[in-house]
Amino acid sequence: MKNALSLKFHGLTKRSFRWDEVLSDFLVRFFALIPIAALAFIMMKIIAKGSGAITWEFLTQAPSQGMMHGGIFPCIFGTLAITLLMILMALPLGVAAAIYLTEYAGKGLLFRVIRAAVNNLAGVPSIVFGLFGVGFFILFVGRNLDAVLKTGMLFGQPCMLWAAATLAVLVLPVIIVATEEALNTVPQSQRAASLALGATKWQTIWNIVLPQARGGILTGAILSISRGAGETAPILFTGCAYFLPRLPVVNLFGFIPMINPFDQFMELSYHIFIMATQSLDAVKTLPIQYGTTLVLISLTFLLNLTAILFRVHFRKKMGTVTV
Amino acid sequence: MEIKILNSGKTLRVNQDQDLSSNTTKILVRDLEMFYGPVRALHGIDMEIKEKAVTALIGPSGCGKSTFLRTLNRMNDTIPGARIHGTVLIDDVNIYSPEVNVAVLRRMVGMVFQKQNPFPKSIFDNIAYGPRLHGVIDKAVLEHIVEESLKKAALWNEVKDRLQTGALELSGGQQQRLCIARVLAVNPEIILMDEPASALDPLSTAKIEELIYELRKNYTIVIVTHNMQQAARVSDFTAYFYMGSLVEFGLTKDVFTNPLKKETEDYITGRFG
Numbered sequence A: 001m002k003n004a005l006s007l008k009f010h011g012l013t014k015r016s017f018r019w020d021e022v023l024s025d026f027l028v029r030f031f032a033l034i035p036i037a038a039l040a041f042i043m044m045k046i047i048a049k050g051s052g053a054i055t056w057e058f059l060t061q062a063p064s065q066g067m068m069h070g071g072i073f074p075c076i077f078g079t080l081a082i083t084l085l086m087i088l089m090a091l092p093l094g095v096a097a098a099i100y101l102t103e104y105a106g107k108g109l110l111f112r113v114i115r116a117a118v119n120n121l122a123g124v125p126s127i128v129f130g131l132f133g134v135g136f137f138i139l140f141v142g143r144n145l146d147a148v149l150k151t152g153m154l155f156g157q158p159c160m161l162w163a164a165a166t167l168a169v170l171v172l173p174v175i176i177v178a179t180e181e182a183l184n185t186v187p188q189s190q191r192a193a194s195l196a197l198g199a200t201k202w203q204t205i206w207n208i209v210l211p212q213a214r215g216g217i218l219t220g221a222i223l224s225i226s227r228g229a230g231e232t233a234p235i236l237f238t239g240c241a242y243f244l245p246r247l248p249v250v251n252l253f254g255f256i257p258m259i260n261p262f263d264q265f266m267e268l269s270y271h272i273f274i275m276a277t278q279s280l281d282a283v284k285t286l287p288i289q290y291g292t293t294l295v296l297i298s299l300t301f302l303l304n305l306t307a308i309l310f311r312v313h314f315r316k317k318m319g320t321v322t323v
Numbered sequence B: 001m002e003i004k005i006l007n008s009g010k011t012l013r014v015n016q017d018q019d020l021s022s023n024t025t026k027i028l029v030r031d032l033e034m035f036y037g038p039v040r041a042l043h044g045i046d047m048e049i050k051e052k053a054v055t056a057l058i059g060p061s062g063c064g065k066s067t068f069l070r071t072l073n074r075m076n077d078t079i080p081g082a083r084i085h086g087t088v089l090i091d092d093v094n095i096y097s098p099e100v101n102v103a104v105l106r107r108m109v110g111m112v113f114q115k116q117n118p119f120p121k122s123i124f125d126n127i128a129y130g131p132r133l134h135g136v137i138d139k140a141v142l143e144h145i146v147e148e149s150l151k152k153a154a155l156w157n158e159v160k161d162r163l164q165t166g167a168l169e170l171s172g173g174q175q176q177r178l179c180i181a182r183v184l185a186v187n188p189e190i191i192l193m194d195e196p197a198s199a200l201d202p203l204s205t206a207k208i209e210e211l212i213y214e215l216r217k218n219y220t221i222v223i224v225t226h227n228m229q230q231a232a233r234v235s236d237f238t239a240y241f242y243m244g245s246l247v248e249f250g251l252t253k254d255v256f257t258n259p260l261k262k263e264t265e266d267y268i269t270g271r272f273g
Ligand SMILES: Nc1ncnc2c1ncn2[C@@H]1O[C@H](COP(=O)(O)OP(=O)(O)O)[C@@H](O)[C@H]1O
Pocket: B036, B041, B059, B060, B061, B062, B063, B064, B065, B066, B067, B068, B079
C-alpha cells in the first residue's frame, strides 16, 4: 500500500508508469480478443472437420440407411422454405407495427406498453416460443379452425405453417426495431414537404417515408432471417420432422410445384441436434454433423453479408439527402 | 421607388406604388389563438390578407411568425398537442370547420420551407409528385405541368436538359426554386414561404426575390422573413409580430416610413431585435 502511494506521488516528476493503467489496458485488450478467438476456433474446427463431408451428393441427396449415409438436401430445402414462409408473415406484420409506433401512436401510455412488450418479446427464451407455438397456433388456432371449417386434422397438427408462424413471432422484435430505426432516420422535413402538397398521411408514408427507409427495413429483414434460420427450439414441436426424405411440396393444379405449408419438414439445425443426440452411433455421424453445421453457418453468413452490403449500398444512396 | 427609413439614414427600394385597395381579401383571420399544449403561441390575431399581393411577416425570432404561417394551411395539425381557437377564412370558407378536406386545402395553400427539402428523386419526379398524388397519370400532361412549373419558378433553362437527374445534385438555391416549382405544380392560389432564402447565398436570394416579385401577379403570397430589406423589397403589406401578437399591420411603405407604434419603429430601425 505504502509502495503504491509513493509510486503515485513520484509519478508527477518521474516518467509516468502506473500499474493500474498497464493492467487495465492489458485486460481490456485480452477480453476483447476472447470473442474473436472463440469465433476463430469454432470456425476453424467446423471448416476442418466439416468440409470433408461436403460433396455434391451431400448437398443434393436425401439421407438414407438410417440417416448414416446420403445427404441433407431435404434439410436445406426445409430451412429455406420455412425461412421464406417466416419472412412472408413477419415482415408485413413487423413493418406495420413499426409504422404504427413511429407514425401514428403518440408517445403516450399505449406506445410505452407496446414498446415494452416488443423489448420483452426479444428477451423471451426460444423454447418458450416453441411451447407457445404448440399451445397457441396448433392447439388453439389450428384445432378451432379445423372445427369451424370442418377440415378434420388439417390445421390442428404440427406443420410448416405453424413452425414458420412461431419463428415469425420470434423475429418480430428484430424487424420492428430495425424498421422503427429506419423510419426515424427519414427527416421530418420530407414528411412535411409531402403533406404540404396535399398528400394524406398514408400517401406520405407510402410514397416518401417507406422508399427512403427501404434499406434499413431490408437490412432488418435479412438479419431476422439469419436469426430465425438457425433456431431449433421454436420448431421442435411445431412442425419439424425427424426423418422425411421426400420434400414438403405439392403440385398446385397438378403441375405447379409449391411449398406445402401443411406438410412437415426437415431442417438443418434440428438435423444437427438429432444427429448428435438421437443417433445410434453419434461418433460415426460426426462428419455429417460437422458438414450440416458448415452448411448452416455458411447460409447464415451469406445472409449477414447480404445485409451488410444492402446497408452500405443504401447508405451511399441516401448519403446525399439534405435534411 | 426609394424610401428613407425614418431617421435611421438607411434607404430601401420598395415596390412601385400600386393601387392595392381594389384587391379583394383572400384570407381573413379573426381572433386567432394558437396553443402548443398549455403554452399560448398566438394571441388574438386579426388580419386581412389581400389577393395577389405579397404580405411579409416580420418580427424577432420566436415571436410566432412560423406558427401563424402554419395556421393558414393547417400544418400545425401535424404537431402533437397543437390547438387552435378563432377562425381563418379563405375565400369566405372557414378552413377549420369540420367539413374541410385538409388535403385539398393544402393543395390550394402551398408551402415553401425554410430549408429546401426536395425529395431524393429526379427533378421530374419531384415536380410530378403533387400532380400524380391528385390523379394525373397521363405522361404528356405531366410533362407539360413539369415544364410550366419549372418555367414559372425560373429554373427551366438551368435544368431542361437533365430532368431525370437527382434533385439533390442541384445547388441550394436551385433546390429551393425546385421546391417552389413543386408547389406551383399543384396549382395553388396561395403560397406560404417560411424564410425561403435564409439558408441561401446573396445571389440565390436575389433570384428568389425576383421570383416572388413575378409570382405575385398570379398568386397570393405570405412570406416570413427576418430580413428587413427583403420585406421592404418584396412585399406590399407588412405585419409586425411580437411575442405572439400582431403589433402592426399595413402597407409596407407605411409600416416602414411611418409606423403607428413605437415598438415597430424600434424594430425596423434596428434599435431592437
Ligand atoms: N412544435 C412546437 N412545439 C412547441 N412549441 C413550439 C413549437 N414550434 C414553435 N413553438 C414555440 O412557439 C413560439 C413561436 O415560435 P415560431 O412560430 O417558430 O417563431 P418564429 O417563426 O417567429 O421564430 C416559440 O416560443 C416557440 O418556442
